[in-house]
Amino acid sequence: MLGIETLDGPVGAAALIGIVLFEAIVLYVGYGALEKLFGPRLARMLRGE
DSSP: SSSSGGGGGGHHHHHHHHHHHHHHHHHHHHHHHHHHHHHHHHHHHHHHH
């Protein structure tokens, strides 16, 4: 899909690590934004306020 399988050795490993790191950063930022938007409202709902 991304063509990583065509890379060999250290270059392929570095590309895979970079992609996984990028995905982790995107998920961290995305989930943080969702928590900031919906966290207080959800906490109030769970407390019954």
